[in-house]
Structures are given as structure tokens and as C-alpha cells.
Amino acid sequence: MLLVATVAEAAGPSATYRDAIERYRRGDRYVAGETAWTERVSDEIGQLKRLPAEGFPYEAAAMLHTDRDIYERDAAEQAEEVAPDTAPHLDAARQILALIRDDERRRAFERPWFLAVALHLYRRGQWPLALHYLDVALRLYADDPLLLLARGSLIESQVAADLPSTKADVLVTTSNRETAVFNRRSELYARLGDAEATYRRALRVMPDLVEARVRLGRVLHQRGDSSQAVAELAVAAAHPQADQATRYLAWLFLGAAREAEKRPPEAVEAYRAAVALDPESTVAAVALSHALHEAGERGAAQDVLRTALSGGRRRRDWDAWWSYRWGRSHEVEARLAALRERAMR
Amino acid sequence: MTIGTVLAPSVLLAAAVATPPVPTFTTSVEAVYVDAFVTRDGQPVGGLNAGDFEVSDNGVRQDVSLVSVEAVPIVAVMVFDVSASVAGVRLDDLRAAGRALIAGLRPQDVPALVTFSHEVQIAVPLGGDPSTVRRAVDKLEAGGHTALWDGLYAGLKMPVAGGRPLVIVFTDGRDDLSWLSQEQVLKVARESEAVVYVVAITPRYEEVVKGASIMRPERELVEPAHVRLVRQIAEATGGRLWYAGVSAQLEPTFLRILAEMQSRYLLSFAPTGVARAGWHRLSVKVKGRKGTVRSRTGYFVAADARPAPAR
Numbered sequence: 307m308l309l310v311a312t313v314a315e316a317a318g319p320s321a322t323y324r325d326a327i328e329r330y331r332r333g334d335r336y337v338a339g340e341t342a343w344t345e346r347v348s349d350e351i352g353q354l355k356r357l358p359a360e361g362f363p364y365e366a367a368a369m370l371h372t373d374r375d376i377y378e379r380d381a382a383e384q385a386e387e388v389a390p391d392t393a394p395h396l397d398a399a400r401q402i403l404a405l406i407r408d409d410e411r412r413r414a415f416e417r418p419w420f421l422a423v424a425l426h427l428y429r430r431g432q433w434p435l436a437l438h439y440l441d442v443a444l445r446l447y448a449d450d451p452l453l454l455l456a457r458g459s460l461i462e463s464q465v466a467a468d469l470p471s472t473k474a475d476v477l478v479t480t481s482n483r484e485t486a487v488f489n490r491r492s493e494l495y496a497r498l499g500d501a502e503a504t505y506r507r508a509l510r511v512m513p514d515l516v517e518a519r520v521r522l523g524r525v526l527h528q529r530g531d532s533s534q535a536v537a538e539l540a541v542a543a544a545h546p547q548a549d550q551a552t553r554y555l556a557w558l559f560l561g562a563a564r565e566a567e568k569r570p571p572e573a574v575e576a577y578r579a580a581v582a583l584d585p586e587s588t589v590a591a592v593a594l595s596h597a598l599h600e601a602g603e604r605g606a607a608q609d610v611l612r613t614a615l616s617g618g619r620r621r622r623d624w625d626a627w628w629s630y631r632w633g634r635s636h637e638v639e640a641r642l643a644a645l646r647e648r649a650m651r
Numbered sequence: 652m653t654i655g656t657v658l659a660p661s662v663l664l665a666a667a668v669a670t671p672p673v674p675t676f677t678t679s680v681e682a683v684y685v686d687a688f689v690t691r692d693g694q695p696v697g698g699l700n701a702g703d704f705e706v707s708d709n710g711v712r713q714d715v716s717l718v719s720v721e722a723v724p725i726v727a728v729m730v731f732d733v734s735a736s737v738a739g740v741r742l743d744d745l746r747a748a749g750r751a752l753i754a755g756l757r758p759q760d761v762p763a764l765v766t767f768s769h770e771v772q773i774a775v776p777l778g779g780d781p782s783t784v785r786r787a788v789d790k791l792e793a794g795g796h797t798a799l800w801d802g803l804y805a806g807l808k809m810p811v812a813g814g815r816p817l818v819i820v821f822t823d824g825r826d827d828l829s830w831l832s833q834e835q836v837l838k839v840a841r842e843s844e845a846v847v848y849v850v851a852i853t854p855r856y857e858e859v860v861k862g863a864s865i866m867r868p869e870r871e872l873v874e875p876a877h878v879r880l881v882r883q884i885a886e887a888t889g890g891r892l893w894y895a896g897v898s899a900q901l902e903p904t905f906l907r908i909l910a911e912m913q914s915r916y917l918l919s920f921a922p923t924g925v926a927r928a929g930w931h932r933l934s935v936k937v938k939g940r941k942g943t944v945r946s947r948t949g950y951f952v953a954a955d956a957r958p959a960p961a962r
Contacts, residue, residue, distance in 0.1 A: 470825065470833070470876055558830075588770050589830045592801045595808065596831055599839060602953055608810045615765075615805055617774040617787065628769050628796070628828055 459633030570601035724814035744898035767802025768795035825877030
């Protein structure tokens with residue numbers, strides 16, 4: 307009897323684990339919140355590796371672990387705890403997907419899975435972990451423009467979060483801190499260079515990925531190369547495939563680049579174009595007002611604010627600038643839903 | 652004791668006749684106003700005369716007049732953070748503090764209200780009566796992210812036709828969504844006539860690890876980075892940063908700011924012996940007395956600046 311049980315174990319994962327995957331495959335997402343199947347995950351995966359069955363629902367198993375990760379992070383957030391900076395269930399899912407021997411089947415699921423997982427972590431502010439998954443993904447799918455776009459925007463987000471403290475440190479004038487500040491600024495500059503290279507790779511693969519061009523322009527501006535930034539942003543703003551939000555951002559960033567070039571009239575022109583694309587935007591109004599201020603048109607700068615920011619207006623929920631720092635992480639639910647649908651077939 | 656400077660200058664392309672109730676100016680001479688606060692042992696020093704001050708503009712000593720602050724209206728622009736972190740008791744305390752500030756204004760003073768979360772709103776522009784501003788304060792709601800620099804910019808750009816502009820900023824967090832940078836707003840603040848006071852609910856210090864040793868990292872207490880940036884703006888205008896440990900401290904802090912504003916000296920001079928356009932470095936000292944002077948460190952005149960209306 308004991309011998310039979312041992313042989314059965316050696317033949318594959320436990321019945322509890324198999325049952326959880328099967329329930330998930332049939333559409334029961336709640337199984338992700340149960341704990342029984344999660345107790346021996348590394349053993350279960352070890353057993354899965356020995357399983358020769360091509361018919362095994364690897365995709366469902368991977369999504370079960372993915373939803374478990376989401377469940378645990380949701381629970382941590384609800385308890386106002388810091389979510390873990392490790393992801394054992396995502397690692398498990400990744401290992402499971404790697405077991406799919408049919409290249410076409412594996413790539414068809416694994417590539418969008420990596421993107422969805424990266425966006426899931428991105429949206430939750432777990433940026434180092436998101437970057438880790440993107441780097442793993444790009445080792446497998448080096449020319450995927452959407453993975454590259456996500457990676458570049460993630461680096462931008464990290465730099466934007468780190469920049470204020472670096473600027474503030476400049477105000478403290480001890481000599482050892484000056485060196486530290488210099489080093490940190492150099493590091494941020496290098497990271498923006500990494501983002502620039504990432505966007506350029508994406509654009510080599512997909513020249514019409516206008517969002518990557520807009521972001522490239524912004525990064526060039528941040529790195530101090532305003533003339534190149536203007537060139538990229540002008541192309542993006544005029545691109546026939548650019549949607550309204552992307553063109554709006556292109557004009558905003560073009561305005562910023564023109565300000566950096568000390569060309570306030572051109573900055574005003576660019577910001578006016580942004581306002582024309584989104585007349586309700588308070589962001590574009592502030593940008594335009596500031597450019598007018600810098601151009602010496604102080605009264606006009608005040609008029610713009612008075613018109614655009616006056617009380618009684620309905621508050622806006624969305625502006626392309628407000629979501630810029632979060633890249634395409636707003637797509638995560640749709641991407642995960644599509645993966646679940648495929649896993650539950 | 653070191654004598655520093657604390658002034659808020661206003662550049663008016665008019666000649667100053669520094670007499671109450673409201674100064675008026677001819678158009679032939681440029682006048683500069685400097686809003687100064689003098690303390691000794693942490694207490695305001697009153698009773699000073701124009702002759703007690705020594706003001707230099709780009710290193711050139713100037714003849715100074717004293718304007719009576721009693722007669723000059725305070726234009727109080729409240730710039731309030733209403734991001735999500737303010738919701739709850741903190742918002743209740745902010746409303747109470749705002750009401751107290753409005754109640755503490757004199758009849759001739761003028762309030763206005765700007766709010767910011769991720770979005771900036773001019774809730775009540777200048778020109779409204781205090782009861783309108785009070786009602787707007789009562790209706791404040793919190794939610795969203797923090798566009799501190801954009802909100803402060805909107806406060807600084809309020810069109811002040813007369814009086815002493817005072818910008819009181821309340822915030823409890825770090826900027827995460829502004830379009831403008833701290834440097835851009837700092838430059839606007841330096842060029843404006845406003846005195847900026849910032850009231851921050853935030854820990855005064857945070858522990859940071861310095862050095863590369865993993866085994867024995869050195870730790871030090873430093874002012875949080877986002878607070879350091881906002882303090883730089885306040886001090887550049889001759890104002891200051893106040894820490895309110897808890898939101899219940901907002902009301903007394905606001906009233907203290909108002910009292911400080913009413914204890915300041917408004918100095919005026921017509922610049923002589925210096926080039927007109929460009930940045931003017933200011934130095935303000937008290938002669939023959941111990942005391943610390945807080946004021947802005949300079950003012951800016953654009954090359955093509957036109958005469959501004961009289962205060």
C-alpha cells in the first residue's frame with residue numbers, strides 16, 4: 307500500500323494540487339484563495355517536471371499561481387501591509403510555462419503572460435520586481451516592442467520617483483554629500499540612458515509605436531538633449547497613427563523641450579497645441595501659463611490660470627499626464643482576463 | 652548673533668511715497684518693497700524705524716522708507732493640499748484652521764483659496780468676500796494624488812493688485828504629479844512679491860543610511876527630501892516652513908503666521924546706483940541691535956518690465 311502511494315507521488319503532483327488546477331481550468335477562480343494546494347509548491351513543480359504529459363493544462367496551472375500572487379498582494383494591501391518584494395507564485399508560474407515543450411504553444415502564452423505580470427507589478431508600485439520580470443522576458447523575447455515599451459516606462463517611473471530626493475540633497479552642502487549627490491545624479495542619468503536605448507530598440511522593431519517615440523523624446527529632454535528631443539516629439543505629434551492622448555503628451559513634452567532650449571515663444575505654441583487637444587486639461591493650462599510667464603507675458607499667464615482653474619468646474623478623473631508615470635499598467639486587467647480565458651478553455 | 656535677512660520685495664515701476672493708508676506711486680522712479688521680519692531670541696522685535704535698517708541692493712546701500720503695515724491689506728492666498736492623505740480628521744482640522752485664518756483677517760485684508768490634489772483649482776479667486784471663501788473651505792473634499800508645485804504656482808500667480816501678498820501652503824505629502832518642477836516654481840517665487848509660508852504635517856526627520864558598509868552602516872537623521880525642497884521656496888521669499896506635528900496644530904499655526912505677517916516691516920526704497928534689469932541681490936540688516944532678519948535675498952526686474960499698478 308505504501309509502495310503504491312510512493313509510486314503515485316512520483317508519477318506527478320498531488321491530487322490536491324491537480325484538483326485545484328482542474329477547478330481553476332473549469333472556471334473556479336476562487337480556488338486561488340484557498341491554501342491547501344499552496345503548501346508544497348516547490349515539490350509539486352518538481353513533480354510536474356517529471357510529468358511527460360503534453361495534455362497537461364500548464365496554462366491553467368500558471369494562471370492559478372498568478373491569481374494566487376494577486377490574491378496575496380490584495381490581502382497585504384487590505385491589511386495595510388507592505389506587499390512582499392518576492393513573488394514565489396509568479397516564479398512558480400514561470401517555471402510551469404517553461405515546461406510547455408511545444409514552442410508555438412509556449413510562446414503564444416508565455417509572452418503575453420510576462421507582459422501582464424510586469425504590468426500587474428508595475429501598477430502596484432512594485433517596480434524592481436516588475437523590472438526583474440521584464441528583464442527575464444526580454445532574454446526570451448528580445449524584440450518584443452511592448453515588453454520594451456513597458457521596460458522603458460518603468461525605468462522612467464523609477465527615476466521620477468528618485469529625482470526629488472536627489473535634488474533635495476543638493477541643498478545639503480557637506481562635501482561628502484556633494485560626492486554622493488554627484489554619484490546619484492550620474493546614476494539617474496545612466497538609467498535614463500538605459501530607458502532611451504530601450505525605446506530605440508522598440509522603435510527599430512515597430513517604428514509606428516508612437517508612444518515609444520513620445521517617451522524617447524521625453525527621456526532625451528531629461529538627459530539634456532533638447533534638440534534631439536524636439537525632433538522626435540515633432541515626428542510623434544504629427545504621426546497619423548497617434549491617438550489624441552499621445553499627441554497631447556507629445557505637444558506637452560515638446561513645450562518642455564522648447565523651454566529647456568530657452569525658446570519661450572515656441573514653448574507657448576506647443577502648449578497651446580496641447581490645450582487645443584484637451585481644452586479641459588488643467589495640466590496643459592499650468593504648463594501654458596508658466597511658459598507665458600517665462601516669455602514675459604505675465605498678465606496672459608494669469609488669464610490662462612483664471613480661465614482654466616476657476617472653481618465650480620467638475621473635477622476630472624483622467625489626464626494623460628497623470629497616468630503617464632504608470633505606463634500601460636491600466637491595461638493589466640484586460641490582459642489578465644484574456645489569459646484566464648485562454649487558460650480556462 | 653548673526654543678522655540675516657527676511658524680506659519680501661516687490662518691484663514696482665513707480666515712485667514710492669511710503670505713507671499710509673495705501674502707498675501710491677508716480678511713474679518716474681522704480682520702487683522696491685521688502686517685507687521683513689525681525690526676531691531676537693525667537694521673539695518678534697517691534698518698534699523699529701527706517702533708520703534701524705541697512706539695505707543693500709547688489710552691494711549698494713539704499714535709502715529706505717518704512718511703510719505702515721497696518722494700513723496695507725494682506726492678500727492671503729491659501730493653497731491647500733486636498734489629496735487623499737488629507738481625508739478624515741486632518742481635513743476637519745484643515746477646515747477649522749482655514750476658518751480661523753479668515754476670521755483673523757482684518758476688514759481690509761483679502762482672502763482667496765487654491766486647492767490641489769492631482770488637479771489644481773482656484774476655488775475662490777481674489778475679490779470674493781470672506782464668507783465666500785469660508786463656505787468654500789467648509790466644502791473642501793479630499794482625494795487623489797499631490798500636485799504641490801502646480802498648486803503653489805497657481806497661488807503665486809494670483810493677480811494681486813494691491814496689498815502684501817501672503818501665500819499660505821498646507822501640505823502633508825510629497826509631490827507626485829505636478830507638471831512644473833520645484834526649480835521652476837522656485838524661480839517664480841523669487842520673482843514674485845509674495846511671502847510664502849508652508850505648513851507641513853510630516854515627520855521633521857527621517858533616518859537615512861549613508862556609507863557603503865553593509866555590516867556597520869552609518870545612520871543619520873535628515874529632513875525629508877520633499878520638505879527640504881518646499882522649505883527652500885518658503886525661505887527664498889522671506890517666509891518659512893512650519894512643522895505641524897499633528898493636524899490639531901494647524902489652527903494655532905495658521906494664526907501664528909497671521910500674527911507674524913502683522914508684525915513684519917514693510918520697507919521701501921527706490922534703487923539707486925544699480926543697473927535696472929536683471930537679478931538684484933538684497934542684503935537687509937538691523938543696525939546697532941541684535942536680531943535676526945528674515946527676508947528674501949533678491950528680486951528680479953525683466954528687461955522689458957512695464958510699470959505695475961500701485962499697491
